[in-house]
Amino acid sequence: MLDDPPKEHSPPNSLPVSFRMACDLKPGEIALGAIVGIFHQYASGDGDSKTLSKAEFDKLVKEQFPNLIPDECSSKLKKEIHKIAGDTIDFQEFMQLVSVLCTMSHCMLLESLGGK
Numbered sequence: 001m002l003d004d005p006p007k008e009h010s011p012p013n014s015l016p017v018s019f020r021m022a023c024d025l026k027p028g029e030i031a032l033g034a035i036v037g038i039f040h041q042y043a044s045g046d047g048d049s050k051t052l053s054k055a056e057f058d059k060l061v062k063e064q065f066p067n068l069i070p071d072e073c074s075s076k077l078k079k080e081i082h083k084i085a086g087d088t089i090d091f092q093e094f095m096q097l098v099s100v101l102c103t104m105s106h107c108m109l110l111e112s113l114g115g116k
């Protein structure tokens with residue numbers, strides 16, 4: 001059997017344009033582009049792509065983080081975040097949530113490795 005020819009790499013369309021222009025993105029770059037793309041995708045719902053409204057944020061959490069933030073936790077979390085951030089969440093505030101989620105994921109990884 002012949003080897004399959006190498007597949008041409010094309011970045012996902014959900015990435016911001018500046019990321020899509022690069023042809024050899026590394027996993028870390030794809031992850032960063034995905035975070036930026038997700039924020040922009042959900043923030044653009046009401047015509048103001050710089051901030052997430054409460055409804056946009058709630059939809060993003062439900063659709064993008066259902067395993068890390070299950071429904072039973074999400075309403076309390078969303079209430080607390082809206083209390084801190086107000087009616088809209090900007091990119092910096094969104095990144096604080098992403099940082100917390102990354103830290104949680106890292107802790108879960110360490111736990112699964114027995115603390116190593």
Ligand SMILES: [Ca+2]
Pocket residue numbers: 042043044045046047048049050051052053056
């Ligand atoms: Ca918005």
